[in-house]
Amino acid sequence: MKKQLLALAVAAAFVAPQAVGAEGYAVYEWSAEGMGMAGARMFAEDDAANMAYNPASITKVKGKAAKISATYMSPHGKFDSFQGDKKVETASNRIHPAWAPGTYYVQQLNDKEWIGMGVYSRFGLISQFEANSIAGSNAVSSKMFGVSTGFNYARKLTNKWSASLGAEINYVGLQLDKNLYMNRDINQQTTIADGTPTLPMDHTAKPAVRSALHIEGDTYALGWNAAANYEFDDKNEIGIVYRSKVKHSMEADADMHTPMLGQHMYGSAYGVVTLPESLSIGYNHKFNDKTRVELNGIWTRWDRYESLDITFGGGVGMLGTVPSDKNWSNGWRYAIGVEHKLSDKYALLAGYAFDESSIPYDGGDFMIPTGTRKTYSLGTQYKDKDQTLAVSIGWMDVGSLDFVGNGTTDMFDRAHTRDSYTKMYSISYQRNF
Template sequence: MNKNFLALGLAAALLAPQVAGAEGFAINEWSAEGVAMGGARMFAEDDAANVAYNPASITKVKGEVMKSSYTYLSPHGNYKLYDSNNDEIKGEPTHNKVHAGWAVGTYYVRQINDKEWFGIGAFPRFAMVSEFERNSKASTNAFFSKLNGVSVTPTYAHKFDKKWSAAVGAEINYVGLELQKNLVIPTAGVNGTTQIEGESYALGWNAAANYAFDDKNEIGVVYRSRIKHSLEADLKGYGTKSPASTLGGSNDVFGNAYGVVTLPDSWDIGYNHKFDKKTRLELKATRTNWSTYDALNVYFDKSLIGIPGKVESSPSAKNWSDGWRYAIGLEHNLSDKYAVMAGFAFDESSIPHDGGDFMVPTGLRRTYSIGARYNDKKQTVAVALGWMDVGTLDFAGHPEKGDAYSSAHAYDSFTKIASISYQRKF
């Protein structure tokens, strides 16, 4: 065993940069090959990113490999706001501010012997970033929202025979959350800006299994546990103090905020078919139990307007529903060194009318992607391009909680995707 390479692999995985995804929440863009195949990449040969897509498939890695992947996501979208009479509010900005994000993945896999493998990855499972004009009415709901996320997943895999392989791993999940919005309470003379910023670490686990019927057909299942975060954050209110406040000092309020969020568990079910030595097809279905995201309630240790008992919390019911993601991916080897890939994915929308907001203003999603790969005996380079067509989303505003609109309509939204991966064998 080369201890220097092992140390390098572990350090690269553990020190992977924090990421911010595009408008969405669940991230599936873990490698360029995965992007190219629509996320249907559970059975790849000699790919360290199997740590993310299907831990049981790290048994397909020969020797020792390291991989890094960088995916660029650029979200674009339009929206309309409506008042209590269902009349469109005119004079508003009609689109988001383009705030691109990166999904970064780092992976290391080592074959211990003919039966055992070790792998570790650092990649985002949940992340998002969205931004809107600060002077818009949408800003009373949110004008800047960012969730940085990274999961570190040490994994052990075992190959029982030619048909069965399985894996189990831990997940160390980090989230960094920042929320900004305008706080407008005319009756209290308040017109300010609030910012909540904090981070949290929590533990989860995953398990996976593969079964090969023959040389051409294989199935796999991956389960990832739910993860509960207890977030402690800094609270800042700029210009939020009411003229009626009995507290002295500036018009700003500083304190602490607290909240609990449960990230959902999920199931991946995949099927792989090899037509011949050059061409294979993957199908994948993912069930994500978004119903765990029932609320985003944030509690403050002091009043944002400086009047005890007033604006000491920010309750927000979500009540998302469980949803499915379906993907199909095709990989064709042009030669021993070159391959092309294509994919398509369809994501159901899990956001109900009363649970939508400008943090994640996305409906159902269709993603079209293509890619290419070069490899020799020591290294692999892959690139991919994708286009995510985001469906419409209608959601309610909550004027009683400070929203300056009664309903919203997000439409003509899309995300541009570009990815590159590099893998090295030792």
């Protein structure tokens, strides 16, 4: 029977380079309209997806509304790896697209109270490399699926103030595969810096034995959020959304197969990590009845990711504890979105977002080796009194990053990622009751 695992803790150790979302491993593509405005959509009228972008704005929904959304993401990228000053490999990730779902329901109880529910992805990663790639010593295949289920209560406090309070059930599922390179004598052991016994790794010559490590499992944890809106007048509005940290601990199933020695070992992997809290601040300005613009900034406390220590037990206990310092820094995401109504039923959307990089040179890895990110998006929407249909496209320049290898397990001293981008397509449908 599989043990539950903290997917993120292990993912942070082994996940491959292409994050499907924005800075870090965050995802902001929660609806087609939201993606069309690059995530700057905190003040939409009559949109059930406000549950994700700004729960205080579910007070803008009239009656009942149910919405479903799906965003397709296709990451691309190349990397160079080095041993000393010598380039030893140039390769790219295998195209392994992902889907970010979104489902929302909002109900107006009376003139002052609303309730809402949303199921969407706030964190996620997916990537795959060739099994014999040097990057495989860090990650061969990595899938981390994060789903947040939120419940919110919102209230119109006055004609100008709205507020919301909610709870979140955070789920993460993970499947990981990576290669471990070791000497032929599987019983021989050395120690790493803290004296923990580990399998001997050979970083200077072609390894004699390659073992395949597989980790899989899932976990749940709880979080909360709070939001507030203030309308200065009928053209200007500000809002703020706080999302709490979510602490996960894991005990995962792990197995290791060494084909050359005909051995298959089973055990566990344990780690603890905290998904960071965030603070979103938004401003909405209506130029007229047809055109409005949103400005949005999201601060995320990525310094929660100070280090990642994974302890292996059972049949794979010979791996011991593998420490890894990260020391990420806090970062901002800035976005601007425009919505222009062509008529009573049709509208155009456009957006741009810029993500700061939070990853230092000595804290990067093939999990998310990305620099600053730039997202460009366009969308269109059809809306009548009963339903809304929207589609959008986006292109994310993922940037590049230089980082050092983990001297314990990686088969490279340093690496450089480049030519990385993600193509995105999204569709949403809402029904009003």
